[in-house]
Amino acid sequence: MPVSEIMSESSQSKDPTSFLSRRLSRSASPCEQCAVRAQSFCSVLEGQEFARLSAIVTGRAFARHQTIVQEGDRADWLFNIVAGAVKLYRTMPDGRVQIVGFLSEGDFVGIPVSDIYALSAEALTPVELCVFPRRSFDRLLAECPALEHRLFDLARTEVAAARDHMLLLGRKSARERLATFLLNELRQPEAIDIFLPMSRIEIADYLGLTMETVSRTLSALTRQGLIALTGSDRVRLMQIDRLRALAAGED
Amino acid sequence: MPVSEIMSESSQSKDPTSFLSRRLSRSASPCEQCAVRAQSFCSVLEGQEFARLSAIVTGRAFARHQTIVQEGDRADWLFNIVAGAVKLYRTMPDGRVQIVGFLSEGDFVGIPVSDIYALSAEALTPVELCVFPRRSFDRLLAECPALEHRLFDLARTEVAAARDHMLLLGRKSARERLATFLLNELRQPEAIDIFLPMSRIEIADYLGLTMETVSRTLSALTRQGLIALTGSDRVRLMQIDRLRALAAGED
DNA sequence: CGATCTGTTGAAGTGAGTCAATAGTGGTGG
DNA sequence: CCACCACTATTGACTCACTTCAACAGATCG
DSSP: OOHHHHHHHHHHOTTTSSSSSOOOOSSSSSTOOOTTGSSSSSOOOOOOHHHHHHHOOEEEEEEEEEEEEOOOSSSSSSEEESSSSSSEEEEOOOSEEEEEEEEEETOEOOOOOBBBBBSSEEEOOOOEEEEEHHHHHHHHHHHHHHHHHHHHHHHHHHHHEEEEEEEEHOOOHHHHHHHHHHHOOOTTTTOOEEEOOOOOOHHHHHHHHHHHHHHHHHHHHHHHHSSSEESSTTEEEHHHHHHHHHHTTOO | OHHHHHHHHHHHSSSTTTTSSSSSSSSSSSTOOOGGGGGGGGGOOOOOHHHHHHHHHHEEEEEEEEEEEOOBOOOOEEEEEEEEOOOEEEEEESSEEEEEEEEEETOEOOOSSSBBBBBBEESOOOOOOOOEHHHHHHHHTTOOOHHHHHHHHHHHHHHHHHHHHHHHHHHHHHHHHHHHHEEEEEEETOOOOOOOOOOOHHHHHHTTTOOOHHHHHHHHHHTTTTTEESSEEEEESOOOOHHHHHHHHHO
């Protein structure tokens, strides 16, 4: 079954309970032994409020390339990523795509703006999600300042990240975009190895480039010894300082 | 006195009480008769809390081209725009600029992310601001869920706007960028006339283009009858539907 | 009424895009 | 286990939208 069919099927079903996503069996209090709780928004909740969140959550799994939500659909569900990686993107009628972010374990999808999703979300890898019904979540949010405080914090961080990305898209060269991207993908500050769960096209759609330019630029950076490609989805940063300078536009 | 000098002076003084900004004399309760209160975040406050906000606010005026805050400075002040227009921007070491937003009456500057401003702000026109000391404001915020709720709302709206702008910067042509920009500058949905308080360079720095491309593209849109330039800072949208199609990429 | 800034227009250059061929890569079934 | 297939990534040749460099025109203001 080609991906396009999966996607069109998914676009028809507005509900994440669709046959495409697998409901995960969980205990009555699934949140208590959650592996990503510590790094997720839900860690601000305790006691009663935590119990309320646990009560409305459902676990759900998506396969690689499955659409989780589609822009334009009714925003009835909110998500938290338990495992895997997700892309968030906007599309244009002629097929142009702008990916606005990649998310992974512990990230919250859908600080809601309106009743309609402004973005699509798709699984880059097999993904496990916590799903919250919008209504119940909003009710909890209204009664729980600590939760709102935490989401406000997340929203501010997202605004800052979005503005950094605007600078990248508006003013950086392809080399600078790739350097910035690779440095951002470093999770631990000490690491030098990166795993890229996304394809070249997805990197291109994130950086406002084409697949070919991404590939050529990575090859050039390799030739110049700044990085090493240790597999098509693995990169080692060989000269972090020069990459930092490049990313900042000092080169 | 050239602009560059004003800016470098301003960058030395981290405090908006600097000689460059004029302190506005105000009554003991300046907020009560505020013209922009209805459209500002402060409208959510009442009674006691409103009084507390009034107590910490100071009025301040900036001339055209004055720097209000500079990225990298300590984020000790928050602002609300009472009159005039402001640009928010990020810069690169070699002088490249990306404007991330234009703000006007009623807009709040500085949903704070860290202790350091991530952006610079400069007056496009003569500007009057409410200035709040960060500490006092944060204290009020911590004790007033309604305020936080409102700012959360603003932050969410900003995230959505930022993502729209990423699509523009990453994937739209110069024509599409200008069409999108002009439609966004329409304040009332029924209007067709736009006043642009910013220069061609500033439009370019917002849209990720050069001044020349902005000028040429506006000329082309005029030649094609989509807009009319009724002064270098005034535009009339002659064919809104075609502009909308263009902005959406359906053309 | 010149000086200065901002905006427009023209000509030439270029970084990234497009189109196309080739080379890896991973999954599947014989 | 390998051979094939389908897909993804790389590389090359060429094109083009936007930039750069430069001249000119209009506005604004002492």
